Amino acid sequence: MKFPHNDIISLLDERLELNLAESTNRDLVLGEIWDEAFGAGLKALTLEYGTSQGSSLLRELIAKKLQVEKDQIVITNGSAFGIFLSMLCLCEIGDEVLTVQPNFPPTMDLITGLGFKRKLLKLSFEEAYRLDEGELFQSISERTKLIILVYPLNPTGTVHSLQKIERISNRLSTEYPDCKLLIDETYRESTYGKNRVIPTAAGIKDNIITIASLSKCHGTPGLRIGWLHSSDGNLIREIGIAKMNTVISNSVLDEYVAVQILRREPEIFQARRIHAQQGLELTKQWVEVNDPFIEWNEPLAGALCCIKLKENKFNLRQVDAFYQLAKQSGIQLANGEWFGESKRFFRLGFGYMEIDKLKQSLKRLTTILQETAAEKV
Ligand SMILES: Cc1ncc(COP(=O)(O)O)c(C=O)c1O
Known part of the structure; x- marks a missing residue:
């Protein structure tokens, strides 16, 4: 095969209810x-x-x-x-x-x-x-x-x-x-x-x-x-x-x-940029609250960012457990490995979902962080 398999293909073919993996701004209808x-x-x-x-x-x-x-x-x-x-x-x-x-x-x-x-x-x-x-x-x-x-x-x-x-x-x-x-x-x-x-x-x-x-x-x-x-x-x-x-x-x-x-374009951009700003603010607050577990570099543009699961809280088995639990909870995440990063990182898209769904996903993810970090595997 000329092209290696990369699980990023799941973004097209499997869609979970709470999609934190997507890199686009809000879909246009x-x-x-x-x-x-x-x-x-x-x-x-x-x-x-x-x-x-x-x-x-x-x-x-x-x-x-x-x-x-x-x-x-x-x-x-x-x-x-x-x-x-x-x-x-x-x-x-x-x-x-x-x-x-x-x-x-x-x-x-x-x-x-x-x-x-x-x-x-x-x-x-x-x-x-x-x-x-x-x-x-x-x-x-x-x-x-x-x-x-x-x-x-x-x-x-x-x-x-x-x-x-x-x-x-x-x-x-x-x-x-x-x-x-x-x-x-x-x-x-x-x-x-x-x-x-x-x-x-x-x-x-x-x-x-x-x-x-x-x-x-x-x-x-x-x-x-x-x-x-x-x-x-x-x-x-x-x-x-x-x-x-x-x-x-x-x-x-x-x-x-x-x-x-x-x-x-002006109207299309305006709606999406306001939405992405709200998403970014929520993500910033979420990163602060979860500081014991995660770290990031704040993005400068693009409705996406990379989140790192801290080494002192997550060994690699706990990292796997984190992804598994997120999937079971209906949350789609983009694994850092897809992009040539370590799986300790995941891409989080904050401009795609409706704000209520983003809030719901981040709240669930907080619980998952706490549960997997506490689990000694
Ligand atoms: C950096 C970058 N370049 C190119 C593409 C391809 O995008 P499209 O072909 O939809 O314009 C993507 C899609 O994720 C991307 O992230």
Whole structure:
């Protein structure tokens, strides 16, 4: 098998009542954006093939938001397909792709799945998952054709500064001009309340590719719409050809809905950001109350964070018991091992569920922490 099994697949295939594992903001229901004009447009929609680069109108709206040219954008089937197309087009067998760990599992597994050499730079909880530029450059070689950084990082909500990305890009262009820097901005616009949205890296340097999607911040992962930006016209052409040779085009239905979502983006974001802020506040209080058992690094963006079960309270058998009891209580958790962390960590999504359900889940989890920490196994 080319791709290893990773239990993150259970997020798609098994859904427990209390879902603390999900990384998206609140799901959007079509009714939220439905009006007469929407319905009329839908009725008149011709179900033809889309274009290889993706809907012109959709690219125009994305280009406006990123302040780039629409011809520099390809619409992808989620960010996931942007990562796939970038690796496919930029690497040959024998080339290396470098990324960070912990990370979104498919990003790490795709490298070996496509037959390239995988290099992972371990980031640590103790250092708040900060990226050390010196260490990054020590891991790069002449065979490294693609570096993937995630901004903000899944599963931790860590954010690098744009200046750091710029410094890395500058140094790469002089020392490794054949290597591109892909910035995965899937969670960039998932912020809290009125916090400032972190700036995009799109268009700041020629060796940077950015990808993002409507999955997390807009709460529409089932739409499978994302985008890739590069100011390298040849790469954009190659990516369009690779897309045509794999999935032909995006679904025109998805693209139509995506346009309607982007037109209503301010309202969609406002509701989700207020909700995520409430979720974050509740999570903060919960972490404080449970200080004897757990610790964390507060996230800077993304409706997710990583929680660590303290070593002095949980041996590895107690960690297993914790997951088991959570599952029995109907709580879905994302095990740190899925992301290349230890199982002592779990990802907690605080922006997905309704607030009452989040409260209920955290309360149950407090009891589970107490019970498993007390259990001597
Ligand atoms: C960091 C990161 N990148 C990419 C993706 C893929 O998202 P999508 O293809 O739904 O846009 C995810 C999904 O969890 C993610 O966490």
